[in-house]
Amino acid sequence: MASNTASGPSSGAPSTPGRIVSEFSSRAREEQAGGWSALWDSGQGGLWDRGKPSPALVDLVESGTELIPKPDGMGSGGRRPRVLVPGCGKGYDVVMLALHGYDAVGLDVSRTGVETARVYAAAQLAAPEEYNFARPEKYAACERGRVKFVAGDFFAKDWETECCSGSDDDDGGFAGFDVIYDYTFLCALLPEMRKDWACRMSELLSPSGVLVCLEFPLYKDLKLLGPPWPLREGIYWNLLVAGGDGILQDEDAARAAAQSPSSGGSFGRLGYIKPERTYEASRGTDMLSIWGLNTRGRSQSGR
Ligand SMILES: C[S@@+](CC[C@H](N)C(=O)[O-])C[C@H]1O[C@@H](n2cnc3c(N)ncnc32)[C@H](O)[C@@H]1O
Structure with a gap:
């Protein structure tokens, strides 16, 4: 962006x-x-096109971390983990995840955006660019997952059934995603929509699923308008852990929010990582945060 x-x-x-x-x-x-x-x-x-998938996400996926479900064997019932990328744009991350073995769904409110993503995906699946892999020698030949692009509004429910149709465990119902990846989606929304974003994330995840956020833009003056609307660690924490509205006016409030008690929200933070590689647009400030629903019933501090 x-x-x-x-x-x-x-x-x-x-x-x-x-x-x-x-x-x-x-x-x-x-x-x-x-x-x-x-x-x-x-x-x-x-205008917001970075031209390749998130390097930070590629590295996370290839790290073998236990923080996110792995394609090889994690999926409950033996299926591949199901990933959602809301506000997927051209679909770089969706395709990259499928090339690593996830069943990946890209959601975008724009039909033109979805058509653009489908064209991009067809080309990449036929001949993937090297940027999809950090270690192509290990991952380029791995078994691929499915790619699906759906036109719909993240805040509506009418696309949920469509995004699961055709999958291995399709029984006509919507079972939730194992991973949701947010990059430049929260910052694309009006601040007054943030609380609904957090609520919707909790509805769309399976009980054991994880929300992965590449937090951006963390450098932008909180007084400036968006999109991209400026964000901070404390805004994510306030929304997901403290159950607030994520509208914080200044740096002091944002800093204090990042230290606030873990209660009121639906999530706990499982991990908070400074990625070694990310887009230049982040000015070196991007952070990767990984969140699980409190219903997972395990200790989640992640500070
Ligand atoms: C800033 S762009 C980011 C695109 C993509 N994540 C990327 O990194 O290239 C935000 C995207 O979210 C989509 N979008 C905005 N509001 C949406 C909504 N309510 N539901 C689904 N998609 C939405 C826009 O059409 C746009 O493609």
């Missing part, structure tokens, strides 16, 4: 708002999805 800035006398930012900020500056909550579709339909889907 381009680093859009809001104009403002005290922001120290350029006086012209970025193109994404301009698209959304006068859109109310119910018009947000239309804003994303308008950008895609007018050929501006490249």
Whole structure:
């Protein structure tokens, strides 16, 4: 995502708002999805395009960590772990995950975005780029999972059944995802939508599933407008662990929120990792956070 800035006398930012900020500056909550579709339909889907999957996620997947379900043998009932990437855009992460053996679903509210992702996926599955792997010698030949792209609104439920149809354990019901990966999706949403984002994440995960967030943008002045809306560790913690609304006005509040007690929210943090590799756009500040539902019934501190 381009680093859009809001104009403002005290922001120290350029006086012209970025193109994404301009698209959304006068859109109310119910018009947000239309804003994303308008950008895609007018050929501006490249404004936030990083051109490759998240290096931090590639490394996490190939690390063999116990923090996330592994394709080889984890899936309950012997199936491959099922992953959702909401706000998937062109689908870089969806394809990369499938190339590593996950059954991956990309969800995007824009039909044009979904069509773009399908074209991208077809090309990659035929001839994957090297950027999909950190260690191609070990992973390039592994058994692939399925790729599916679904057009739908993350906050609605009407796409849930469609995203599971055709899978090994398809019994017509929706069983939840084993992993959900968020990169530049939370920051794409109006701050007033954050609490619903957290609630929806808890509904969409299977009881033992994990939410993986590549936290971005952690460097952006909290007073600036989005998308991308500025985020902090404390905002994620407030939303997921403390059960707050994730709207924190300044750095002091964000710092304090990151230290607040673990109660009120649906999640505990399982891990908090400074990735060795990530996109340059993060200015070296991206963090990977991994969250599990409290119903997992195990100790989750992750500080
Ligand atoms: C900033 S882009 C990020 C795309 C992708 N994660 C990437 O890194 O390239 C945000 C994406 O979320 C999609 N989006 C926004 N609101 C959505 C919603 N309510 N449900 C599903 N997708 C949404 C947009 O169409 C857009 O493709």
